[in-house]
Amino acid sequence: MNWAPKNKAFLYIVMLIIVILLGYRLYQGRQVPVSSEGQAPSAEAVQTLLTREMGVRQRHDQLRETVKVWDGHFLQGEPREAGLALLKHVEGWARETGLTYDSTQMQSGAGEKSGSRVGLVIQGSADYPTILRFLQRVETASIAVSIAAIRLKTDASENGLRYELRLEAPLLQSGGGTQK
Numbered sequence: 001m002n003w004a005p006k007n008k009a010f011l012y013i014v015m016l017i018i019v020i021l022l023g024y025r026l027y028q029g030r031q032v033p034v035s036s037e038g039q040a041p042s043a044e045a046v047q048t049l050l051t052r053e054m055g056v057r058q059r060h061d062q063l064r065e066t067v068k069v070w071d072g073h074f075l076q077g078e079p080r081e082a083g084l085a086l087l088k089h090v091e092g093w094a095r096e097t098g099l100t101y102d103s104t105q106m107q108s109g110a111g112e113k114s115g116s117r118v119g120l121v122i123q124g125s126a127d128y129p130t131i132l133r134f135l136q137r138v139e140t141a142s143i144a145v146s147i148a149a150i151r152l153k154t155d156a157s158e159n160g161l162r163y164e165l166r167l168e169a170p171l172l173q174s175g176g177g178t179q180k
Contacts, residue, residue: 083118097133119168
């Protein structure tokens with residue numbers, strides 16, 4: 001893109017002002033208060049710094065605990081391993097709710113970034129209340145799983161519905177998050 005010299009100069013001045021303001025803000029946060037004579041910090045100044053540092057450490061510890069809690073809610077590892085873990089969860093939920101399925105198909109890379117989500121398509125026949133119980137179980141699961149698509153068709157041969165469900169779960173890549 002060609003910029004006029006006048007516009008370039010203005011852009012450089014704005015960028016310089018931003019850098020100076022950010023640098024001053026960082027410098028201001030790192031200053032060690034000293035006494036008015038320019039000697040070593042007073043006891044009050046040291047206490048203030050320690051209190052500030054303790055607050056930062058407490059927030060850090062709280063965030064670390066939050067991350068530990070969230071770790072259990074996401075599938076981790078390579079997409080294939082995570083897909084198998086999702087399948088294992090789905091099989092358990094299906095047993096709990098009485099849902100039977102004819103086939104399953106794993107999908108990976110369903111999210112906006114390739115490999116950021118794993119998916120599973122389940123097909124079968126069941127009555128409406130059983131499908132609802134299964135969907136409710138998915139929604140209340142301890143791991144993060146979303147129902148991406150639902151297709152229902154009446155099945156004349158059986159007194160029930162043919163269904164196709166697509167479930168998706170976010171994936172923490174190996175090295176992309178904290179490990180248990």
